[in-house]
Amino acid sequence: MSTNVGGSPQANGHTETKSWLQPKNYTMAGTHPESKILFLDVNILDSTGSEPYMGDVLIEGERITQVGTVPSRATLVNNPRVRVINGRGRTLMSGLGDAHTHMSWNGGDLEALGDLPVEEHTLLTARSAQCYLDSGYTMCFGGASAKERLDVVIRDAINAGDIPGPRSLANGKEMARRDGELCAGITAYADGPDEMREVIRHHVALGVDNIKLSMSGEEILENRSAEECFFTDEETAACVDEAHKHGKLVCAHARARDSVTMCVKHGVDVIFHASFIDDATMDMLEKVKDKHWVAPALAFPYGTLYDAAPFGYAQSKAEKVGYKRDLESSIKAMREMHKRGIRVLPGGDYGFAWTPHGTYARDLEHFVNLLGFTPMEAIISSTAGVADLFMRSHELGKIQPGYYADCILVDGNPLEDISILQDHDKLNVIIINGRVHKVSPQEYHPPPVAGQDGNRHVIVPNFPEVKKQWQKVDIATPFGQYDTEK
Numbered sequence: 001m002s003t004n005v006g007g008s009p010q011a012n013g014h015t016e017t018k019s020w021l022q023p024k025n026y027t028m029a030g031t032h033p034e035s036k037i038l039f040l041d042v043n044i045l046d047s048t049g050s051e052p053y054m055g056d057v058l059i060e061g062e063r064i065t066q067v068g069t070v071p072s073r074a075t076l077v078n079n080p081r082v083r084v085i086n087g088r089g090r091t092l093m094s095g096l097g098d099a100h101t102h103m104s105w106n107g108g109d110l111e112a113l114g115d116l117p118v119e120e121h122t123l124l125t126a127r128s129a130q131c132y133l134d135s136g137y138t139m140c141f142g143g144a145s146a147k148e149r150l151d152v153v154i155r156d157a158i159n160a161g162d163i164p165g166p167r168s169l170a171n172g173k174e175m176a177r178r179d180g181e182l183c184a185g186i187t188a189y190a191d192g193p194d195e196m197r198e199v200i201r202h203h204v205a206l207g208v209d210n211i212k213l214s215m216s217g218e219e220i221l222e223n224r225s226a227e228e229c230f231f232t233d234e235e236t237a238a239c240v241d242e243a244h245k246h247g248k249l250v251c252a253h254a255r256a257r258d259s260v261t262m263c264v265k266h267g268v269d270v271i272f273h274a275s276f277i278d279d280a281t282m283d284m285l286e287k288v289k290d291k292h293w294v295a296p297a298l299a300f301p302y303g304t305l306y307d308a309a310p311f312g313y314a315q316s317k318a319e320k321v322g323y324k325r326d327l328e329s330s331i332k333a334m335r336e337m338h339k340r341g342i343r344v345l346p347g348g349d350y351g352f353a354w355t356p357h358g359t360y361a362r363d364l365e366h367f368v369n370l371l372g373f374t375p376m377e378a379i380i381s382s383t384a385g386v387a388d389l390f391m392r393s394h395e396l397g398k399i400q401p402g403y404y405a406d407c408i409l410v411d412g413n414p415l416e417d418i419s420i421l422q423d424h425d426k427l428n429v430i431i432i433n434g435r436v437h438k439v440s441p442q443e444y445h446p447p448p449v450a451g452q453d454g455n456r457h458v459i460v461p462n463f464p465e466v467k468k469q470w471q472k473v474d475i476a477t478p479f480g481q482y483d484t485e486k
Contacts, residue, residue, distance in 0.1 A: 021247055031435045037059040037082070039056060056069070062405060090428065098347030100345075100349060104125045118150075129158060134424065136408040142171030144173065146173075146185075171208055182224060193239075210251055233265070254272060264288065273296055294334070297347070301327040303354040304323045305327060338372065365419050365422070405431055408429065
């Protein structure tokens with residue numbers, strides 16, 4: 001098997017198109033440069049679109065160096081300084097990515113989050129960051145933070161090696177007009193192009209990577225319809241111009257038809273939801289599909305319809321306010337986008353009561369069951385696809401030589417059952433930046449018993465005979481001498 005397989009169409013082209021918007025290339029501390037990890041006999045799902053194949057994978061320092069065939073396999077296996085993990089046919093794949101992350105959400109009471117003291121809120125957000133990594137997620141694109149600097153501080157702490165978490169692109173508070181906010185306590189208000197530019201400059205100074213616009217409503221609020229757009233063309237154009245001027249990506253909560261149209265017309269990079277896109281805007285989007293990503297965040301409308309009743313929000317209520325229509329419209333739109341080759345990425349709105357942290361991989365199941373993606377397409381979207389959103393397709397999101405070693409060893413085959421990625425017990429090994437985050441001691445290559453490995457092991461060699469003089473031995477013990485013949 002070749003050690004270098006061709007690239008994925010979902011991960012090519014965009015980095016060159018918008019190189020001037022390249023997010024800062026953050027590095028992660030904490031990986032010893034001489035560290036070596038060798039995976040033996042794994043089913044390699046490399047996220048290029050090629051079928052998985054059996055082989056070995058060598059990680060040296062932060063990066064994957066050899067994939068498929070490792071010429072020095074025997075020497076490495078016998079080197080006590082190499083961590084050897086016997087795959088036994090399990091699936092080794094890239095860490096997953098979430099394109100719409102709210103690390104500072106937890107439980108769904110957003111107004112309460114606005115009032116939560118910053119010290120407690122920082123701890124909550126750090127716990128969410130670890131939960132993403134515990135769930136096999138190594139890339140998170142910030143979709144809004146409940147406080148201005150929470151995403152930024154957590155991102156920097158992860159990169160410094162102070163706390164565990166995924167690679168992150170940080171956002172600040174979502175920006176909304178004073179008559180169009182979704183939640184007052186977590187919103188940065190601005191009316192008109194000039195004030196919006198000022199708020200964006202303020203967030204840029206805080207160190208964010210992304211700017212979030214809250215352009216349309218949400219049915220659960222009842223007084224802010226998902227089909228209502230609160231931004232004008234002039235405001236949207238000013239926001240994109242100001243953010244891009246500072247090299248920042250723009251994302252938007254845009255369910256309403258008019259808000260989606262403005263996103264496409266004025267170059268909003270990441271469109272969240274796009275529930276009520278119309279045919280004309282779909283055609284516009286297809287023509288400029290290399291300039292946009294769409295993250296539908298299906299988990300929230302789906303969960304509001306089918307999982308919220310135990311929390312006091314009945315399915316009949318969800319249908320009445322419009323979530324069945326929203327979900328059906330979104331599914332239809334995303335199926336059409338997928339058919340047209342528009343980039344649709346999983347992830348979004350986890351951290352509410354019925355979309356709790358730790359259940360992120362449910363999005364991949366939604367992509368397969370609701371949107372018609374194959375399991376391979378869903379996995380590529382969540383790995384190489386999110387790496388493309390990070391504009392680091394050349395070094396993230398694949399199991400290939402030269403790529404950062406962000407990977408998970410899965411006890412099973414997600415191409416046969418995509419839901420297996422939701423079972424944390426099946427995520428046997430999690431590695432980020434070449435550093436082991438999760439592994440049990442028994443995963444390391446066990447020392448052979450007598451007679452194994454060609455009698456090379458120094459502790460339990462396979463003695464051809466037991467010599468007569470060894471059958472009677474006096475052994476010194478803490479309690480005196482012990483004669484084996486007595």
